[in-house]
Amino acid sequence: MAANFASKRLSKELNKINGQLPPGISLVKAEDFQEWLLDIKVLDSNPIYLNQTYRLKFKFSPSYPIEPPEVTFLLCPDRPIPMHPHIYSNGIICLDLLGQQGWSPVQNVESICMSLQSMLTGNTKNERPEGDQQFVANNRRRPRDIDFYYHDNTV
Amino acid sequence: MAGQDTAADPAKALECKEKGNKCFQAGDYHGAEELYSKAISYDPTNPLLYTNRTLALLKLHRFPLAITLSQQCISLSPPPSISLKAHFQLAQAQIALHHPSEALESAKIAHSLCVEEVIVGGKGANNIGPITELVLRCKKELWELREEERLRSRPSLLNELVAGLERDREAYISVLRAEGKGKDVEIESVKERYKGKIGELRRTFELAGVNGEEGKRRKVPDWCLDDITFSVMLDPVVTKTGQSYDRSSIMEHLKRSPTDPLTREPLRVEDLRPNLALKAACEEFLEENGWAVDW
Numbered sequence: 001m002a003a004n005f006a007s008k009r010l011s012k013e014l015n016k017i018n019g020q021l022p023p024g025i026s027l028v029k030a031e032d033f034q035e036w037l038l039d040i041k042v043l044d045s046n047p048i049y050l051n052q053t054y055r056l057k058f059k060f061s062p063s064y065p066i067e068p069p070e071v072t073f074l075l076c077p078d079r080p081i082p083m084h085p086h087i088y089s090n091g092i093i094c095l096d097l098l099g100q101q102g103w104s105p106v107q108n109v110e111s112i113c114m115s116l117q118s119m120l121t122g123n124t125k126n127e128r129p130e131g132d133q134q135f136v137a138n139n140r141r142r143p144r145d146i147d148f149y150y151h152d153n154t155v
Numbered sequence: 156m157a158g159q160d161t162a163a164d165p166a167k168a169l170e171c172k173e174k175g176n177k178c179f180q181a182g183d184y185h186g187a188e189e190l191y192s193k194a195i196s197y198d199p200t201n202p203l204l205y206t207n208r209t210l211a212l213l214k215l216h217r218f219p220l221a222i223t224l225s226q227q228c229i230s231l232s233p234p235p236s237i238s239l240k241a242h243f244q245l246a247q248a249q250i251a252l253h254h255p256s257e258a259l260e261s262a263k264i265a266h267s268l269c270v271e272e273v274i275v276g277g278k279g280a281n282n283i284g285p286i287t288e289l290v291l292r293c294k295k296e297l298w299e300l301r302e303e304e305r306l307r308s309r310p311s312l313l314n315e316l317v318a319g320l321e322r323d324r325e326a327y328i329s330v331l332r333a334e335g336k337g338k339d340v341e342i343e344s345v346k347e348r349y350k351g352k353i354g355e356l357r358r359t360f361e362l363a364g365v366n367g368e369e370g371k372r373r374k375v376p377d378w379c380l381d382d383i384t385f386s387v388m389l390d391p392v393v394t395k396t397g398q399s400y401d402r403s404s405i406m407e408h409l410k411r412s413p414t415d416p417l418t419r420e421p422l423r424v425e426d427l428r429p430n431l432a433l434k435a436a437c438e439e440f441l442e443e444n445g446w447a448v449d450w
């Protein structure tokens with residue numbers, strides 16, 4: 001496949017994003033077709049996420065959208081890592097949509113942001129995944145190479 | 156032709172071809188081209204030698220000769236996978252020389268041969284992406300040519316209409332003058348009236364121009380876009396969910412994951428059906444909106 005496969009699609013996504021984004025999602029930086037930054041907010045009154053903004057880092061491979069992008073929360077001043085039983089304190093997200101199995105090329109940057117918004121909105125547990133400290137201390141793999149378990153449907 | 160003074164020798168031809176392949180892999184396209192040319196002179200009936208030489212010629216940007224060679228290859232009625240390659244190369248050379256309508260013809264043949272390959276699982280199927288891209292590029296360049304022609308002819312049509320109005324005005328005035336003195340006020344009002352008409356005519360043309368360029372230009376309807384590449388579809392195929400994708404992009408997805416992108420149910424290449432009505436609609440849309448290839 002041509003090397004510009006990802007850039008072509010991303011330039012179209014960018015066109016659309018520059019026009020309009022759903023509420024609570026805003027573009028921070030998209031200077032190339034390798035890495036974008038976006039901010040998301042949770043819109044309802046869930047006390048865990050009230051009045052907070054979170055920063056997402058998207059990394060795209062040349063075969064995006066056939067391959068999923070790598071999406072993590074990024075810790076910055078005023079941008080904490082949201083509390084969630086599927087989000088590690090280093091920003092790595094465990095979401096089937098972003099895994100090799102759950103990904104579909106009809107997803108896009110906007111739909112991923114919306115899925116993450118709703119993943120936060122629906123959460124009531126103010127906690128990290130089990131074994132967070134150990135995972136954060138030991139993990140050297142990239143998020144895409146980690147096999148998460150998606151057995152927990154309660155969150 | 157070089158072949159006429161050389162005795163046929165297929166073994167020697169293959170030897171030259173192998174050497175040519177080595178040069179080609181090393182990036183020595185000049186060397187490769189010469190060796191393939193020699194190979195053809197030893198065996199002018201082997202179509203594969205022609206596509207190899209054409210590939211080297213394309214790398215060297217020797218497009219006119221590439222056209223000749225790929226046409227010679229096609230005239231040998233090679234098997235489909237080679238014919239596919241020859242038509243694809245022919246189209247590339249033709250578009251490089253800015254002959255979009257010939258290139259579109261060749262690229263369309265390459266595309267339909269490629270779809271056959273996809274169905275039988277031949278190795279030519281891998282070209283579906285680049286061929287799809289080339290067909291779309293040809294369509295865009297054709298549209299650009301027509302658009303240029305349209306813009307060029309419009310000022311002259313406008314000028315003709317303005318000249319017609321001016322003739323009418325002069326005729327009117329000369330009639331009034333012939334009627335005698337005291338018509339100055341009436342003559343002035345005729346002049347004013349025609350000035351208004353000509354102004355309105357110019358504004359109308361301008362407006363049409365603006366709408367043609369800008370108003371219509373910027374909107375691609377969602378129904379003609381592929382949900383994987385976000386590009387206008389050339390060869391839409393439908394899955395059992397009713398959703399259509401361009402053949403080239405769903406093929407790329409199925410290589411990685413044999414599932415329906417919407418439902419994740421199992422999906423195989425054989426399950427795809429062409430969506431002919433949508434194909435015709437996309438074609439018609441591109442005919443009028445060639446810019447949409449690069450929106």
